[in-house]
Amino acid sequence: MHPALAVIFLTLFSGGGFGIMALTAIVNDLQIDGGLNPLQTMIAVILSLVFVSIGMLSSTAHLANPKNAWRAFTRWRTSWLAREGVFAVLYYPFAVLYLLWVFFTSGTHDVAGLILLNLAGVIGLITIFCQGMIYAVLRTIRQWNTALVPANFYVMGLAIGATVLAAERIIVGAPAGTLVGIALALLAASAVMKGIYYFWISRPGGPTIRTATGFNRSTVRILEQGHTFGTFLTEEFGHTLSAAKARSIKVIMYIFAFVIPIAALVIGIVTGQSAFAWIAVLSVVFGIGVERWLFFVEAQHVVNLYHGRQQC
Amino acid sequence: MRLGLVIDLDTCVGCHACAVACKEWNTSGTTAPLTDYDPYGAKPSGVWFNRIRHFEVGDYPYNKTINFPMSCMHCENAECVTVCPTGASYKRAEDGIVLVDQNKCMGCNYCSWACPYGARELDRVSGTMKKCTLCIDRIYDMEIPEEERQPACVLTCPAHARMFGDVDDPESPVSRAVRERGGYQLMPELDYNPTNHYLPPRVHAPIPIEELKKKAVRKVKEWVNRVVER
Numbered sequence: 001m002h003p004a005l006a007v008i009f010l011t012l013f014s015g016g017g018f019g020i021m022a023l024t025a026i027v028n029d030l031q032i033d034g035g036l037n038p039l040q041t042m043i044a045v046i047l048s049l050v051f052v053s054i055g056m057l058s059s060t061a062h063l064a065n066p067k068n069a070w071r072a073f074t075r076w077r078t079s080w081l082a083r084e085g086v087f088a089v090l091y092y093p094f095a096v097l098y099l100l101w102v103f104f105t106s107g108t109h110d111v112a113g114l115i116l117l118n119l120a121g122v123i124g125l126i127t128i129f130c131q132g133m134i135y136a137v138l139r140t141i142r143q144w145n146t147a148l149v150p151a152n153f154y155v156m157g158l159a160i161g162a163t164v165l166a167a168e169r170i171i172v173g174a175p176a177g178t179l180v181g182i183a184l185a186l187l188a189a190s191a192v193m194k195g196i197y198y199f200w201i202s203r204p205g206g207p208t209i210r211t212a213t214g215f216n217r218s219t220v221r222i223l224e225q226g227h228t229f230g231t232f233l234t235e236e237f238g239h240t241l242s243a244a245k246a247r248s249i250k251v252i253m254y255i256f257a258f259v260i261p262i263a264a265l266v267i268g269i270v271t272g273q274s275a276f277a278w279i280a281v282l283s284v285v286f287g288i289g290v291e292r293w294l295f296f297v298e299a300q301h302v303v304n305l306y307h308g309r310q311q312c
Numbered sequence: 313m314r315l316g317l318v319i320d321l322d323t324c325v326g327c328h329a330c331a332v333a334c335k336e337w338n339t340s341g342t343t344a345p346l347t348d349y350d351p352y353g354a355k356p357s358g359v360w361f362n363r364i365r366h367f368e369v370g371d372y373p374y375n376k377t378i379n380f381p382m383s384c385m386h387c388e389n390a391e392c393v394t395v396c397p398t399g400a401s402y403k404r405a406e407d408g409i410v411l412v413d414q415n416k417c418m419g420c421n422y423c424s425w426a427c428p429y430g431a432r433e434l435d436r437v438s439g440t441m442k443k444c445t446l447c448i449d450r451i452y453d454m455e456i457p458e459e460e461r462q463p464a465c466v467l468t469c470p471a472h473a474r475m476f477g478d479v480d481d482p483e484s485p486v487s488r489a490v491r492e493r494g495g496y497q498l499m500p501e502l503d504y505n506p507t508n509h510y511l512p513p514r515v516h517a518p519i520p521i522e523e524l525k526k527k528a529v530r531k532v533k534e535w536v537n538r539v540v541e542r
Contacts, residue, residue: 001425064419065439071398071416081422082397137395139502140428207428207499213380214496214510215369223377224366226328229355231363232433236424302499303430306365306382 001141002236003296006062010055011131012292014088015153016285017051018124019161020044021095023182025121027165028109032182033175036165038106040172044165045099049092052124056088080137084130087123094120128157135299142206142312143299148197155193156288159186163261163284167277170268180269184262187284191258194291198250201298204311212305222308237301241294249294257287314408314480315446316386316507317466318489322514324473326366326379330465334362334383334444337464342449343414347437359433361444362465376513381474383465384431384444385498385506386410392423392432400441408507409446417441428502451476479507 024044028035036044060066073089076082098116107113132150139145162183169176209220230238241249260283268276300312338361339346348358362383369378386403390410393401400416401423403409412423412432417440424432424441432443447463450456460467466476477486486509489495495509 062420063439064421064434064436065417066419068398068400068416068418071400072418072420073397075397075399078394079397079422081395081420085397134422137391138425139391140426207501209367211499211501213367213369213378214498214512215367215378218370221368222365223368226364226366227357229350229357231357232359232424233430236421236434237430301425302428302502306380306430 001296001299001301002239003293004062006058006060008289008292008296009058010062011153012055012285012289013051013058014055015128015131015157016160016164016288017048017053017055018091018121018128019157019159020048020051020164021091021117021124021161022121022158023161023165024048025114025117027179028117029114031109033169033178035109036169037174038102038108040168040174041102041108042099043168045095045102047164047168048124048161049095049099052088052091052095080130080133084127084134087127087130091120091123091127094123125154128153135295140302141299142302143201143295146197146200148193148200152190152193152197155186155190156291159183159190160284160288162186163265163280166265167268167281170265170272170277171274173272176269180265183265183280187258187262190288191254194254206312207302207305208311209305209309212302225307233303234307237303238307239297240300241297246294246298249290253287253290253294255287256283257291258284260284260287313406313478314386314388314507315451315477316408316479316486316509317383317446317463318475318477318479318486318495318509318511319381320471320473320475320489320493320511321378321380322473322511323471324379324381325471326364326377327470328364329468329470330381330474331360331362331364333464333468335360337447337450338445341447342445343412343442345435345438346442347435349436359435359442361431361433361442363430378513381465382429382431383508384410384446385429385504385508386444386446387507388505389503391426391504395422395426397422409448410443411445411448412441412443414438414440414442428499428504429506446476479509 060069063069072082072085076086094116098120101113101116102108129150132153135144136149166176166179166183169179210216213220261280264276264280302312304312335346346359350356364379364381367378367380369376386408390403393403398416398418400413402411419439421434432441435442451461462476466474475486477484479487481487490509493511495511497506497509
């Protein structure tokens with residue numbers, strides 16, 4: 001698949017933003033590490049809104065005809081993309097109302113505030129599920145057509161959220177022991193989940209050039225693709241990555257997405273240096289961005305069988 | 313009613329006339345234009361509803377060239393319609409034709425991801441998804457003679473390798489051809505249940521070339537050929 005930055009940013013930033021909101025809800029519900037004070041809460045909610053907005057705005061850049069984008073909310077009965085849009089928009093009023101509530105009342109965990117906060121958190125989590133299902137329902141792309149996709153989106157969105165909140169606490173100098181622990185657990189879980197995913201998609205399966213052409217008992221080779229230069233199909237679906245290159249990019253991804261954030265958070269909480277907290281946040285966002293890029297490039301659409309690929 | 317195409321891989325000669333006729337008709341049809349990018353330059357590309365690929369099936373000396381025209385299969389389980397968030401993609405209840413409402417499409421490409429057959433192509437100029445309409449502006453046009461109320465690709469095919477009709481009607485020519493010739497659907501394992509079917513090449517008895525060589529006429533012919541060549 002063509003790794004369009006607009007779509008990579010959509011799931012990366014909005015997933016992270018919803019993760020921040022869900023973690024803020026958990027931290028303020030249970031008063032973990034004493035809970036976030038009003039200022040920290042407002043910073044977290046604003047960060048969540050900014051992340052989600054970056055994702056939503058960049059997704060409209062992917063549209064070839066954005067003047068019809070408002071229609072994308074209409075087919076929520078059948079389309080996961082429409083559902084994602086509906087829930088993403090529904091998240092805003094609750095997140096903004098909670099922000100205003102905290103701003104005017106300074107109450108981060110009174111009943112009214114917590115209702116707004118938890119609703120925003122839950123809607124965000126539902127949106128992540130919808131985003132995962134956009135890819136997971138496609139039977140045409142074996143690497144996406146698995147329950148591991150929404151599971152990965154969840155755990156990585158929450159890992160980004162926990163890392164951001166833990167970093168925020170380290171930077172402002174508030175106690176962050178439990179939060180860092182949550183972030184480390186989620187980062188480790190993300191690394192394992194992604195490993196399971198890579199193991200899963202490494203097994204060959206799905207349609208072949210034989211079932212694509214119907215000559216099930218013969219060898220089939222492409223003689224001629226039938227076009228002079230590229231087509232929409234080759235541009236959109238033709239991207240591949242050699243196995244060796246994919247492996248080395250995955251090593252880099254694992255270092256930036258999981259190893260550096262875990263190390264930086266541990267050093268940050270021990271030394272209290274805010275620089276390490278910044279490193280953790282930037283590294284996890286960059287690393288999971290690379291993970292999302294790989295997610296697209298490694299996805300092999302079955303239409304490639306008609307352009308000569310033996311198996312996708 | 314389930315309108316669709318049946319394509320005979322035995323007789324298709326791979327001339328691309330169906331693709332050209334399709335482009336010619338539809339570039340001024342309901343989803344017009346079918347934009348070309350850099351048509352006379354070094355990297356010609358553009359929107360086509362019908363594309364022909366060429367495959368080699370089997371290994372030498374039992375190999376065969378198969379010309380493989382592909383357009384929208386007007387699937388029964390049209391996932392492209394299911395995933396469309398705007399409602400631009402729809403499948404007509406009365407005849408099963410899958411269409412894109414150009415006024416509603418926002419160009420998100422999602423339907424093209426859901427299509428296993430590469431039937432949908434984004435027009436970069438209009439920003440909308442375009443696809444085979446089964447020449448809906450021909451097949452229902454009461455102004456043209458009845459025998460011409462067929463898709464442009466079917467009318468133009470010089471090898472008569474394309475048939476148009478109702479696959480729901482068991483006695484229609486397309487249904488009979490599918491039944492008698494062992495017509496099949498592409499990638500049935502994906503369960504899209506495409507309406508278009510493909511007829512496999514006929515199995516011919518091998519031509520006995522050793523027998524022919526023994527005939528006296530042929531011996532004379534070969535001798536003449538040799539002499540004339542000198």
